Amino acid sequence: MFEREPNIDIVFRNGLKNLEVLPPADMWDNIPPMPVRHTRLRVISGIAAGVAALVSLTLLVTWYVRNNNTPVLLSEVTVPGDGLQGSPIDIMEASPISGTEDARIVRFVTLSDPAVPVVEAVPDLTADEPAVLIASADIPEQRTEPGEPVILFPDEITVINAGRFAGAEEGIMATMAEAKTAPAGQRFLVGASMSPAIGFSPSGNNQRLAELISSERSRPSYSTGVTVGYRISDRLTIQSGIGMASVGQTISDVNVYAGLSDFYAVKSSYLYSVETASGTILSGNTDLYLTGSKDRVGTLIQGNMADPSKYQLTQVGSDIQQVFRYLEMPVVLRYKVIDRKLGLNLSGGVAYGLLVDNTAYTGEGSDLIRVGHTEGINIHNISSQLGLGMEYSLSRKITFNLEPVFRYYMTPLSDISGSLYKPYSLGFWSGFSFKF
Amino acid sequence: MAKEKDIIEGCLSGSRRDQELLYRRYSPKLYAVCLQYAGNTEEARDVLQEGFIKIFENLSRFSHEGSFEGWMRRIIVNTALERYRSRYYLSRVDDIDEVTEPESEPDTDDFAGLEAYDLLNIIMELPPKYRMVFNLFAIEGYSHKEIGEMLGISEGTSKSNLSRAREILQKKVMILTGVTRRMVNV
Numbered sequence A: 001m002f003e004r005e006p007n008i009d010i011v012f013r014n015g016l017k018n019l020e021v022l023p024p025a026d027m028w029d030n031i032p033p034m035p036v037r038h039t040r041l042r043v044i045s046g047i048a049a050g051v052a053a054l055v056s057l058t059l060l061v062t063w064y065v066r067n068n069n070t071p072v073l074l075s076e077v078t079v080p081g082d083g084l085q086g087s088p089i090d091i092m093e094a095s096p097i098s099g100t101e102d103a104r105i106v107r108f109v110t111l112s113d114p115a116v117p118v119v120e121a122v123p124d125l126t127a128d129e130p131a132v133l134i135a136s137a138d139i140p141e142q143r144t145e146p147g148e149p150v151i152l153f154p155d156e157i158t159v160i161n162a163g164r165f166a167g168a169e170e171g172i173m174a175t176m177a178e179a180k181t182a183p184a185g186q187r188f189l190v191g192a193s194m195s196p197a198i199g200f201s202p203s204g205n206n207q208r209l210a211e212l213i214s215s216e217r218s219r220p221s222y223s224t225g226v227t228v229g230y231r232i233s234d235r236l237t238i239q240s241g242i243g244m245a246s247v248g249q250t251i252s253d254v255n256v257y258a259g260l261s262d263f264y265a266v267k268s269s270y271l272y273s274v275e276t277a278s279g280t281i282l283s284g285n286t287d288l289y290l291t292g293s294k295d296r297v298g299t300l301i302q303g304n305m306a307d308p309s310k311y312q313l314t315q316v317g318s319d320i321q322q323v324f325r326y327l328e329m330p331v332v333l334r335y336k337v338i339d340r341k342l343g344l345n346l347s348g349g350v351a352y353g354l355l356v357d358n359t360a361y362t363g364e365g366s367d368l369i370r371v372g373h374t375e376g377i378n379i380h381n382i383s384s385q386l387g388l389g390m391e392y393s394l395s396r397k398i399t400f401n402l403e404p405v406f407r408y409y410m411t412p413l414s415d416i417s418g419s420l421y422k423p424y425s426l427g428f429w430s431g432f433s434f435k436f
Numbered sequence B: 001m002a003k004e005k006d007i008i009e010g011c012l013s014g015s016r017r018d019q020e021l022l023y024r025r026y027s028p029k030l031y032a033v034c035l036q037y038a039g040n041t042e043e044a045r046d047v048l049q050e051g052f053i054k055i056f057e058n059l060s061r062f063s064h065e066g067s068f069e070g071w072m073r074r075i076i077v078n079t080a081l082e083r084y085r086s087r088y089y090l091s092r093v094d095d096i097d098e099v100t101e102p103e104s105e106p107d108t109d110d111f112a113g114l115e116a117y118d119l120l121n122i123i124m125e126l127p128p129k130y131r132m133v134f135n136l137f138a139i140e141g142y143s144h145k146e147i148g149e150m151l152g153i154s155e156g157t158s159k160s161n162l163s164r165a166r167e168i169l170q171k172k173v174m175i176l177t178g179v180t181r182r183m184v185n186v
Helices: A007-016 A040-066 A176-181 A207-213 B004-012 B016-038 B041-061 B068-088 B116-125 B128-139 B144-151 B155-177 B179-185
Strands: A076-079 A087-090 A104-106 A134-137 A150-152 A157-161 A188-200 A216-218 A221-231 A236-251 A254-258 A272-276 A279-283 A288-292 A297-299 A314-317 A320-338 A342-362 A369-375 A380-393 A398-409 A414-416 A419-421 A424-435
Touching: A007 B116, A007 B128, A007 B155, A188 A216, A188 A236, A188 A398, A221 A320, A221 A424, A236 A272, A236 A342, A254 A369, A272 A288, A288 A297, A288 A369, A320 A369, A320 A380, A342 A398, A380 A424, B004 B016, B004 B041, B016 B041, B016 B068, B016 B116, B016 B128, B041 B068, B068 B128, B068 B144, B116 B128, B116 B155, B128 B144, B128 B155, B144 B155
Parallel strands: A076 A134
Antiparallel strands: A076 A087, A104 A150, A134 A157, A188 A221, A188 A424, A216 A236, A221 A236, A236 A320, A254 A288, A254 A314, A272 A279, A272 A297, A279 A369, A320 A342, A342 A369, A342 A380, A380 A398, A398 A424, A414 A419
16 A cells, blocks of 8 residues: 655655755865876777887888898999909899899890990999998809890809998908898897987967966976887888886976974875866875965865965975876887988887876975876877987997987877877987997 | 756866866755755865765766766765764664654645745754655655665664654744644644
8 A cells, every 4th residue: 555655755855856055155166176087998099099000110111121122232243254344233223123032133234335344343432431332243154145134143142342331441251142141230239318308288279278388387308218229221220129208397386385284184185186287286295285376276175274374384395396207118210311420310200108107296406395196197108209310320330329309299198178188399319329 | 058968078078167167057956965964064065075076086987878967966965975974873873663653744735835945954953863864765765774774774773763853844844834833723
């Protein structure tokens, strides 16, 4: 049987159903900004994009290597024969250069009547010029028919001079077959690098972001690490390695006072929040009182009643430093535009970064006080970089690089105000490489 | 007027403006719920603040399948319950098996002149343990078993608290509306 509901319940339920009471006016100021959490889909998309970029780069390198495995070591060869003894033939200019995998077919473009006079091939090598690879081929005469291509097999070609630079006094005596199996040596390189940089923060059309950024300045950032590389060809090198990168910014319109815990004890994990372009700093140090402009500072303290003058708090900082450190794994392709002792390199690549440190602190020198950490920072990021700089060969094995590098974060460091926050930086990549 | 879904998406992307918009739109109703459970304005402020932090933190979990207002209300009620449990957990009353109902009950029409604010004030004056049970049972529609689990009390205690709450409320309402006097005079 249906039990009748007491009328008093109905009276209160209906009476309170649409009741609205305006909360105190300052209530909103005490609610900190919502921490931005990235959806799993977004994180997966970011990682997938990074993996796709690396796979594409690998495929590109593989394609390049496979399509450039014709013998490039020889640019000139002397071929014996009637009227051609000692005559240098530029293989690179001979056309077509094709044939079986091991053979090199040379079409005598200069075979004419009268035959090309015999000339002793004496390379004119100057100190800073890259040395051409000089070779001679002992070919039976019957294989040098006028008007017919000459087929040169690797074991018929003897390398008599080779080297990066003429001044290096290199005189490798080897057959072409040997030269192919151990091409020019020094395929690998290891090195150490250091790259100081200065960052920039684009705000786009986001007004709030622009307002916040106007009181934030980038901290000088840097990345250091060790690199390993592989010379795909004389001009092209692929490099990777591992390093540590540090980026950050200074929030200049926030004042920090210490001593609050003597007057205000709480169990909360944080008391103050500071809205910044790269995320919200949550002040886990509950001894600190924070105040600032642009409504960027929020607090859980009711009515923000902590008054520094009333509580006699001590000012310990007039800004907050945000620091993010990433473990970085770059993959960079480096191309020698000018291949001289003092060369010019063009480089481009991507780097995967894993966030290993996220700290906000205040103070100066040795008196640094940890404030807390920044919420909403991506754990992973992918950045791209493009550089153009010089490479100086200190010796056959050691080179020094100095290269202005532009870096752009392809994935955002964080999200705020509906805008993707992707800083960029301009720096100098410098380092030494040892070839072996 | 911005659509609810747009505001939610704006909040999720980190827009402080949308967060404020959401707060301005729903905080009056939710603050009334806070007062209803908290009993005083100081406590209600804390519940609303804590509740909104939770709403923002869990906004990505809202599935858009049910009422958004209802979802937020549940968070506020749960926040109020958590605070109640932490403060009044040890304050229990003895179980009463037999629940006594008021002998005569006035008709709902007799309370027609009552304003919502009067009802809120009356409910806020209830002792916390009666207020919580009455709110959960009469307003939110939970069963005594559910209320017992929520508050860490037995079903019997929940029933007795409800009975006592009704008794107090009825008396206060009758005094406020003059029903008692009329009933006596009649």
